[in-house]
Amino acid sequence: MKDLYMLWSGFGAETKAALIGAVSTVGVGVIGFSGLILQMRSQSRQSRDAVAENERRRLKAAMLEDAVSICREVADTSIELSNTLRMMMVQLEYAAQAHLNWQPYDLPAARFSMLSEEYNRFSDAVLKFVFLVETRQVIDPRILILRTAMSVVLHDTRNLMHSEFVAHVMRAIPAQLPDGSIFPWTPPTLAQAVIVKGLCERFIDSLGDAVAYTEDFLVELQNHLLGDLFGKEVAHRKPYDPAKKVVTFHQAEQLEQWFASSTTWGRDAARIEAEAAARFPVVP
Secondary structure, X not given: OHHHHHHHHOOOHHHHHHHHHHHHHHHHHHHHHHHHHHHHHHHHHHHHHHHHXXXXXXXXXXXXXXXHHHHHHHHHHHHHHHHHHHHHHHHHHXXXXXXXXXXXXXXXXXOHHHHHHHHHHHHHHHHHHHHHHHOOOOOOHHHHHHHHHHHXXXXXXXXXXXXXXXXXXXXXXXXXXXXXXXXXOOOOOHHHHHXXXXXXXHHXXXXXHHHHHXXXXXXXXXXXXXXXXXXXXXXXXXXXXXXXXXXXXXXXXXXXXXXXXXXXXXXXXXXXXXXXXXXXXXXX
């Protein structure tokens, strides 16, 4: 240290000034370079974060777009079948009344094969919806409440289509032969027309539930996927009938219990599970 001091003392004023300037320049350069490196690292990290965030938003938008497409298919097939059922019950009721009074009537347009085809398109759309829900659990595991809700719709409409409609509607509407001609047809009695009307109204009610559940689903997706982007929350529907359920994620547990205890689907599922448990007891 003493040698360095003596060396420094031996320099002239100009030399000392030059050395001090050089050291200052080097110091400033080192500090500037270090700051540049830190800035580049920060910008690189921010760039990566921005790319990742953009990719997340793109994925969220794509997920919502897929959901909208499938929900629209459920709604379209539901509306198509509902319109057919409404027209059928009106035409049957009119034909039954006209036949009773010896008045002319038009042949109803509905055929059971037509009803079956329209129902198959509806059930296919609902199954697509259920599959979509099952593959979107990463959004929120409580999303599976939508699967339960749609399972209730499928259970009720299948029982109507393949059981009660076969017993009452098939024999009430005209039957079409393979060659396209219509088998000789006599309108149903007023009592039979009333039974068909009641079945159709139950069917239409279940189809309406399916459309309502797709609306609930899209509201939840918008809030979960895009709510942070727009800083807003979409409000859920408010049905006039208090017996109608609005499906939300935060009420998933209560809704699961309600569907299990208060619907035919839930009671049938419990019965099947009990029968399976009796047939295949767990061996300790």
